[in-house]
Amino acid sequence: MNIIEIESKHTSGLYGKQPIIFVRGQGASLFDIDGIEYIDCNSGHGVANLGHAHPKVAAAIADQATKLITLFETFYNDQRAALMDKMGNLVPGLDRVFFCNSGTESNEAAIKFARLSTGRSQIVAAMRGFHGRTLGALSATHNKKYREGFEPLVPGFSHVPFNNIEALEKAITEETAAFLVEVVQGEGGVYPADVAYMQAARRICDEKGALLIVDEVQSGFGRTGKLFAVQHTGVQPDMLCCAKSLAGGVPMGAVLFAPTVKNLAPGAHGSTFGGNPLSCAAAVAALTAMEEEDLPGQAAAKGEYLMKKLRELDAPLIREVRGLGLMIGIELKQKVMPYIRALQDKKILALNAGLTTIRLLPPLVITYEQLDRVVEAIGEVLNNDSAAE
Numbered sequence: 001m002n003i004i005e006i007e008s009k010h011t012s013g014l015y016g017k018q019p020i021i022f023v024r025g026q027g028a029s030l031f032d033i034d035g036i037e038y039i040d041c042n043s044g045h046g047v048a049n050l051g052h053a054h055p056k057v058a059a060a061i062a063d064q065a066t067k068l069i070t071l072f073e074t075f076y077n078d079q080r081a082a083l084m085d086k087m088g089n090l091v092p093g094l095d096r097v098f099f100c101n102s103g104t105e106s107n108e109a110a111i112k113f114a115r116l117s118t119g120r121s122q123i124v125a126a127m128r129g130f131h132g133r134t135l136g137a138l139s140a141t142h143n144k145k146y147r148e149g150f151e152p153l154v155p156g157f158s159h160v161p162f163n164n165i166e167a168l169e170k171a172i173t174e175e176t177a178a179f180l181v182e183v184v185q186g187e188g189g190v191y192p193a194d195v196a197y198m199q200a201a202r203r204i205c206d207e208k209g210a211l212l213i214v215d216e217v218q219s220g221f222g223r224t225g226k227l228f229a230v231q232h233t234g235v236q237p238d239m240l241c242c243a244k245s246l247a248g249g250v251p252m253g254a255v256l257f258a259p260t261v262k263n264l265a266p267g268a269h270g271s272t273f274g275g276n277p278l279s280c281a282a283a284v285a286a287l288t289a290m291e292e293e294d295l296p297g298q299a300a301a302k303g304e305y306l307m308k309k310l311r312e313l314d315a316p317l318i319r320e321v322r323g324l325g326l327m328i329g330i331e332l333k334q335k336v337m338p339y340i341r342a343l344q345d346k347k348i349l350a351l352n353a354g355l356t357t358i359r360l361l362p363p364l365v366i367t368y369e370q371l372d373r374v375v376e377a378i379g380e381v382l383n384n385d386s387a388a389e
């Protein structure tokens with residue numbers, strides 16, 4: 001049996017798979033088993049901000065693997081301390097951190113912390129929001145597509161229209177533990193929150209004694225042109241959830257939190273793999289490389305360049321190009337999957353966000369020459385009717 005046959009025989013069936021076998025990556029390029037190069041505008045859904053196989057991350061993993069891979073957080077560790085020192089100083093005021101292994105787990109933790117901290121049960125989240133697939137985070141996720149078949153979900157969750165201050169005023173009450181929101185909605189279609197909306201969210205949460213949780217799992221670590229997207233808004237959240245590119249591709253999630261988060265006593269929450277030395281070493285190397293290479297600056301400059309080029313494309317199919325930094329959505333007047341397949345035939349990998357938006361999340365180290373090739377390919381597929389068949 002070949003690779004595709006083996007996977008097809010044993011896979012869960014949960015993934016719509018494409019018949020390409022990738023075996024290697026470098027920077028913004030992925031190489032298939034025949035050595036054919038693709039430009040990766042998926043980054044594993046926003047994981048590979050630093051590019052694939054970053055040498056400093058690879059070296060840190062290899063080195064740490066020979067020393068200590070696992071250690072529960074009941075004991076101290078040099079790599080974990082180094083990472084806490086870095087993470088606790090990324091956002092002024094958010095000087096404490098809980099480590100876990102994924103984005104959904106970071107949201108699970110934040111939801112539990114909000115309930116513990118306030119003694120309240122209600123969580124308000126936004127329509128079109130995506131927070132993960134475990135039952136708590138799924139309860140905060142709005143789209144029926146993810147929820148159907150899994151009800152009843154966790155009680156106490158409600159959803160408000162995104163970027164609507166009036167609706168938020170009504171929804172957040174003295175029973176609300178937290179408002180959980182993405183600063184740029186990713187899966188939901190690449191919609192940035194208005195600055196005024198985030199500021200109003202902060203004010204309303206303060207008035208009602210609720211906590212503000214930002215889900216930066218996709219928008220974090222330079223993606224939008226700042227280290228975290230919330231830094232575009234001047235708003236100080238109580239908790240910031242992150243994962244995806246935190247450890248340069250090694251699975252890791254974290255919640256950064258402020259002193260307003262209380263009552264976290266030993267045993268109230270935890271994670272077997274959370275804060276393991278291997279992931280911590282990878283994350284220290286990744287965060288150091290992000291600083292050294294000014295990843296946020298790269299995303300800001302390249303995002304502006306790419307957005308301008310895309311807006312200049314003379315393609316009647318495009319309804320809108322929107323986004324922040326290198327988190328970009330191209331909304332079409334029709335369904336996007338045929339165009340994403342056509343791009344794949346041209347060796348460009350892109351994502352969808354909902355039915356009608358092409359989402360570009362390239363590694364932030366992508367070159368300008370690669371960006372030009374991406375724009376050229378998008379122009380070709382959108383102006384070629386055969387793609388729509």
Ligand SMILES: *Cc1c(COP(=O)(O)O)cnc(C)c1O
Nearest residue numbers: 102103104130131132186217218
């Ligand atoms: C990807 C994502 C998640 C879930 O992360 P996993 O690591 O897949 O559990 C949560 N929130 C947002 C905004 C995401 O983009």
